[in-house]
Amino acid sequence: MSIAGNIDSVKKELGNKGVKLIVVSKTQSIPIMEEVLSTGHRIFGENQVQELVEKYEALPKDIEWHLIGHLQTNKVKYIAPFISLIHSVDSLKLLEEINKQALKSNRIIPCLLQVHIADEETKFGFAHEELIQFLELGAWKNLKNIQIHGLMGIATNTPNRKIIQEEFYEFQTFFKGIQLSYFRQDSFFKELSIGMSSDYLIAIEYGSTMVRIGSAIFGKRKYKEEEL
Numbered sequence: 001m002s003i004a005g006n007i008d009s010v011k012k013e014l015g016n017k018g019v020k021l022i023v024v025s026k027t028q029s030i031p032i033m034e035e036v037l038s039t040g041h042r043i044f045g046e047n048q049v050q051e052l053v054e055k056y057e058a059l060p061k062d063i064e065w066h067l068i069g070h071l072q073t074n075k076v077k078y079i080a081p082f083i084s085l086i087h088s089v090d091s092l093k094l095l096e097e098i099n100k101q102a103l104k105s106n107r108i109i110p111c112l113l114q115v116h117i118a119d120e121e122t123k124f125g126f127a128h129e130e131l132i133q134f135l136e137l138g139a140w141k142n143l144k145n146i147q148i149h150g151l152m153g154i155a156t157n158t159p160n161r162k163i164i165q166e167e168f169y170e171f172q173t174f175f176k177g178i179q180l181s182y183f184r185q186d187s188f189f190k191e192l193s194i195g196m197s198s199d200y201l202i203a204i205e206y207g208s209t210m211v212r213i214g215s216a217i218f219g220k221r222k223y224k225e226e227e228l
């Protein structure tokens with residue numbers, strides 16, 4: 001099927017649940033992204049700062065850019081002027097740097113806290129206890145140029161639906177607890193970024209508000225991306 005056809009069928013599956021589709025365009029060329037733009041879609045996710053900035057410069061300015069990959073503190077400054085949402089915040093140090101750069105750009109940058117929910121060792125993110133410690137510590141409350149809009153997680157890469165269902169169920173429960181305990185006053189804390197090509201239909205059953213989808217739209221990526 002065509003890219004436009006794939007986007008259309010994913011959007012139909014997301015239906016009217018209000019789940020936001022983030023088209024993950026990492027490793028895709030500008031002409032391919034222009035094909036997506038011609039469908040009217042304007043929300044893209046990238047996992048590397050340099051690639052994201054190059055595409056930002058080459059493409060129309062009404063695009064909503066999401067950073068979904070690991071972010072090093074020394075690279076925050078390149079995306080702070082325009083990024084719509086950073087999904088991958090995994091330390092206070094990083095959040096402080098985002099706050100600092102957001103202030104320089106006179107912006108408030110929406111962020112998600114990435115939580116480690118998979119069985120796998122290699123994935124970034126806060127462990128559950130670490131996240132609670134971080135929130136209890138409270139230093140984040142002094143950062144006026146960031147807003148924490150929710151949580152992001154990556155499930156185990158497995159064909160076993162049951163494992164994925166359990167991980168998403170636990171994460172949804174954790175999310176609700178965090179929302180009640182720490183963000184009761186913050187109506188913007190409502191995003192649960194879960195679901196990729198292989199598991200987004202499961203994710204939307206467990207409260208996903210944004211799915212990050214690449215290969216189900218573009219086909220398998222030709223080049224192995226760098227280890228996340």
Ligand SMILES: *Cc1c(COP(=O)(O)O)cnc(C)c1O
Nearest residue numbers: 024047068196197212213214215
């Ligand atoms: C690459 C990537 C995706 C999209 O993966 P697909 O399996 O191609 O849909 C989603 N989230 C993150 C964090 C990624 O790095």
